[in-house]
Amino acid sequence: MxxxxxxxxxxxxxxxxxxxxxxxxxxxxxxxxxxxxxxxxxxxxxxxxxxxxxxxxxxxxxxxxxxxxxxxxxxxxxxxxxxxxxxxxxxxxxxxxxxxxxxxxxxxxxxxxxxxxxxxxxxxxxxxxxxxxxxxxxxxxxxxxxxxxxxxxxxxxxxxxxxxVVDALVDLTGGLVERWSFEVAEESVREKMLSRMLDLKERCAMSCSVLHNKDGAGDLGEFHAFTITDIQRGFTKHGQELLLLRVHNPWGRSCWGGSWGESGDKWALMDQTESSRFLPQIQDGEFWVEKEEFLREFNEVTVAFPVNEKEHIHSFWTGWPLLHTQQICGSWLKGKSAGGSRNNASFPDNPKLWLHIKEESEVYLSLMQSQKAKTGATICKRNSQSRRGSTNSTALYAVGLHVWKVEKRRFNLQKTILSPPVAGTSSHCYDRQLHLRCDLSPGYHLLIPSTFHRDTEGEFLLRVLSSGPIMLRELTSNQPVTRRNEDVMRGIWETQELKGQWKKGSSAGGSRNFSSHHLNPAIPFCVPTKVQLVKVTLRQHCQGNQCHAIGFHVYLVPLDTSLSPLSQEPCASCVPHSHSQEVSKMCDLPPGQYVVVPSTYLPDQECDFFISIAIKLDRKPIKSQETLGQILKEVSVIKLMK
Structure with missing residues (x-):
C-alpha cells in the first residue's frame, strides 16, 4: 500500500x-x-x-x-x-x-x-x-x-x-480597519462606539483586545485578542434593557467568570424564556459579557469596514460607498526625501503629493509603511518595545500624514506648511498602517507623509479612497527647498544651556495627559523684539538604550500674573513624546515672556536633562579682522517650580 x-x-x-x-x-x-x-x-x-x-x-x-x-x-x-x-x-x-x-x-x-x-x-x-x-x-x-x-x-x-489584528484584517480583506480605544475615550464616545458596533455586527468583522492585566472577574490574559461573534439586546424581568456581547476566546476554553458567564448570577435577572435566547448559543471558548463589564475588562476594539459584493468598501460612519481609489508608492531617502516631522526645518523635503478633489467627498487617506525582514520576506509588525510585545519582527518607524488645502497649483510651500493643516495625524505612531478620515471640499490638496526623525529611510504606500472622483499624483520635483537647516542656522544666535532633573514625587509630572503635568520644571526665557526663530532642544541623560519618551511644550506667560502659563494651550510643542536621547523644535515666536516645560510621557520617571534655548537675533553679524575664533556664550540655569 x-x-x-x-x-x-x-x-x-x-x-x-x-x-x-x-x-x-x-x-x-x-x-x-x-x-x-x-x-x-x-x-x-x-x-x-x-x-x-x-x-x-x-x-x-x-x-x-x-x-x-x-x-x-x-x-x-x-x-x-x-x-x-x-x-x-x-x-x-x-x-x-x-x-x-x-x-x-x-x-x-x-x-x-x-x-x-x-x-x-x-x-x-x-x-x-x-x-x-x-x-x-x-x-x-x-x-x-x-x-x-x-x-x-x-x-x-x-x-x-x-x-x-488590524494588520491581519488588512492582509485578508484589502480594506480599511479602525481601532477604537476605550481607555482614552469619554463615556459618550464609548456609548457611540457600542451603538455603531450593534448596527454593524452583521456586516463587519470585530475583535476586542486586552492590553494589560486587570483585577477583573476573568483570567482574560495580557496582550490577548478575542473575536466578537454577536451583539444582542436583552431585557430583565423588570423590563430593564441590557446590551450583551458574545465573545470568543481563541484558546478554545472558558476564561470568563463574570456576572454573565455561563454560571454567572446575573442570569437570574432574566426570565427563563429570555435567558434561553442567549445561553444555548455559545460554542467552546465563547461567553457573554454585559456592556459595563465589557468596557471595564477590554481595552480596545478593532473593526473592519464592510465590503460589498462588488468589492467596494463602505464607510461605516456615513454608509457611502468609497467608489474611487488611487494609490502611490514612495520612499523616504536619507539626505533627499527623509525630512522628518514638522519639528524639523527639513520637513518640506519629504515626499509631496497632489490630491485633486473634484466634488465634496468623504475621503480616507491610508499610509502603510513597508520594511524588509532579515529572512527576505516583507513583514511589518510592531517592534519588541511596543505595547504588543512582538519579539521577532523588524522595527517600525513613527510615521505621520498631514493635508493642506491650497487655492492654486502655484503656491508658496514654506508658507503653506507653516499654516494649520486641514487634516493630519495628532501624533506620529509606530503602526504598520494608519488612516485619516476627512471631508474635503473641491480643489487641490497637498499631502505630506513623514517619519518622526529626519534621515529615517523607508518605503510607504499611500492609498486614497473617496466617495467622489479624485486624482492623485506625486510632485515630480522633490528637490530640497530653499529653507534648509544649514541656511536657517546662519546668523546671530543667543543660546542658553539649561540643566534640570525629573524627580519622582516632585518634578516628574509626565505629559499633558496626566493631571500632574504642572509639577514638571518650568524654565523661563524671553523673546526680545525683532526675533525670527527660536530653537528648543531637549536632551536626556540615559544609559544605553534605556531612554524615556520625552517631549516639551512652550507656553506664553500671561499678563495676568494670577494665571498659570500652563492653564492655557501651548504656543509650540515637541510631541509626540519620543524614545530618543534628543528632540528639538524650531519655533516662530512673537516677542514676550515664555516658559518651556520639558516632560517624560509617564509621570514619576526619573532622569537628568539638558535643554538648550537658541534665539536668532535680527541683526547682521559684525565682520572682524582678528582671528579670535567663535565665542559661545553659555548660561547655566537650574529652576525649580513648585
Missing amino acids: QPPSAGLFVDLEFPACVSSIVCAGDTPLTPLCDRITWLRPQEICASPHLFPENPRHGLGKQGILGDCWFICACSALQQSDKLLHQVIPAGQCTWNDPGYSGRFTCRFWRYGRWVEVTIDDCLPCLGHKLCFSHCQDEGAFWLPLLEKAYAKLHGCYEALWAGQ
Missing part, C-alpha cells in the same frame, strides 16, 4: 523542517521543534474536509503558537463568501477529489496588490494532532492551511508570534 504522501506536491520553498517553524529562536516554540512532526490531513483524521457544514463550527482555536491576532482576523472570512473565495480561491482539489495533489493556493493583500502563496498540505503536529491553529470541527482544515500560507509569507511560523 502506498503511503498517503506518495506522488503529492512537496513545497521546497517552505519545507517540512525546523527552519519553517522558527527563524530567530526567541519564542517558546524552539524547545518543541524536535517533537513536531509534519502530517497531511488524511494522516490526521479519517475524513478531512476544507470547510465545516455549520459555519459556527469553523471558529478557530489557537494551539501553541501565539497568533491569536491572526485567528481573530480570520473571522472576517466567515462573514462573506466573497472575501473567503478571494483569499482561498474556489475550485481547488481536496482530499476526496480525483485530482487531489496536496497543493493549495491562498491570496493576501500586500502593499496595494493581491499576491498568491502556494503551499503543500503538510501541517505541524504533536502526537498526531495539529499543534497550531485548528477549527472547532477538527476535520475542517481551511484555517490551518491559511495559517501555513501566512507563515510562509512571513518567513516562518515563529514570525506570527504576537501581532496586530
Whole structure:
C-alpha cells in the first residue's frame, strides 16, 4: 500500500523542517521543534474536509503558537463568501477529489496588490494532532492551511508570534480597519462606539483586545485578542434593557467568570424564556459579557469596514460607498526625501503629493509603511518595545500624514506648511498602517507623509479612497527647498544651556495627559523684539538604550500674573513624546515672556536633562579682522517650580 504522501506536491520553498517553524529562536516554540512532526490531513483524521457544514463550527482555536491576532482576523472570512473565495480561491482539489495533489493556493493583500502563496498540505503536529491553529470541527482544515500560507509569507511560523489584528484584517480583506480605544475615550464616545458596533455586527468583522492585566472577574490574559461573534439586546424581568456581547476566546476554553458567564448570577435577572435566547448559543471558548463589564475588562476594539459584493468598501460612519481609489508608492531617502516631522526645518523635503478633489467627498487617506525582514520576506509588525510585545519582527518607524488645502497649483510651500493643516495625524505612531478620515471640499490638496526623525529611510504606500472622483499624483520635483537647516542656522544666535532633573514625587509630572503635568520644571526665557526663530532642544541623560519618551511644550506667560502659563494651550510643542536621547523644535515666536516645560510621557520617571534655548537675533553679524575664533556664550540655569 502506498503511503498517503506518495506522488503529492512537496513545497521546497517552505519545507517540512525546523527552519519553517522558527527563524530567530526567541519564542517558546524552539524547545518543541524536535517533537513536531509534519502530517497531511488524511494522516490526521479519517475524513478531512476544507470547510465545516455549520459555519459556527469553523471558529478557530489557537494551539501553541501565539497568533491569536491572526485567528481573530480570520473571522472576517466567515462573514462573506466573497472575501473567503478571494483569499482561498474556489475550485481547488481536496482530499476526496480525483485530482487531489496536496497543493493549495491562498491570496493576501500586500502593499496595494493581491499576491498568491502556494503551499503543500503538510501541517505541524504533536502526537498526531495539529499543534497550531485548528477549527472547532477538527476535520475542517481551511484555517490551518491559511495559517501555513501566512507563515510562509512571513518567513516562518515563529514570525506570527504576537501581532496586530488590524494588520491581519488588512492582509485578508484589502480594506480599511479602525481601532477604537476605550481607555482614552469619554463615556459618550464609548456609548457611540457600542451603538455603531450593534448596527454593524452583521456586516463587519470585530475583535476586542486586552492590553494589560486587570483585577477583573476573568483570567482574560495580557496582550490577548478575542473575536466578537454577536451583539444582542436583552431585557430583565423588570423590563430593564441590557446590551450583551458574545465573545470568543481563541484558546478554545472558558476564561470568563463574570456576572454573565455561563454560571454567572446575573442570569437570574432574566426570565427563563429570555435567558434561553442567549445561553444555548455559545460554542467552546465563547461567553457573554454585559456592556459595563465589557468596557471595564477590554481595552480596545478593532473593526473592519464592510465590503460589498462588488468589492467596494463602505464607510461605516456615513454608509457611502468609497467608489474611487488611487494609490502611490514612495520612499523616504536619507539626505533627499527623509525630512522628518514638522519639528524639523527639513520637513518640506519629504515626499509631496497632489490630491485633486473634484466634488465634496468623504475621503480616507491610508499610509502603510513597508520594511524588509532579515529572512527576505516583507513583514511589518510592531517592534519588541511596543505595547504588543512582538519579539521577532523588524522595527517600525513613527510615521505621520498631514493635508493642506491650497487655492492654486502655484503656491508658496514654506508658507503653506507653516499654516494649520486641514487634516493630519495628532501624533506620529509606530503602526504598520494608519488612516485619516476627512471631508474635503473641491480643489487641490497637498499631502505630506513623514517619519518622526529626519534621515529615517523607508518605503510607504499611500492609498486614497473617496466617495467622489479624485486624482492623485506625486510632485515630480522633490528637490530640497530653499529653507534648509544649514541656511536657517546662519546668523546671530543667543543660546542658553539649561540643566534640570525629573524627580519622582516632585518634578516628574509626565505629559499633558496626566493631571500632574504642572509639577514638571518650568524654565523661563524671553523673546526680545525683532526675533525670527527660536530653537528648543531637549536632551536626556540615559544609559544605553534605556531612554524615556520625552517631549516639551512652550507656553506664553500671561499678563495676568494670577494665571498659570500652563492653564492655557501651548504656543509650540515637541510631541509626540519620543524614545530618543534628543528632540528639538524650531519655533516662530512673537516677542514676550515664555516658559518651556520639558516632560517624560509617564509621570514619576526619573532622569537628568539638558535643554538648550537658541534665539536668532535680527541683526547682521559684525565682520572682524582678528582671528579670535567663535565665542559661545553659555548660561547655566537650574529652576525649580513648585
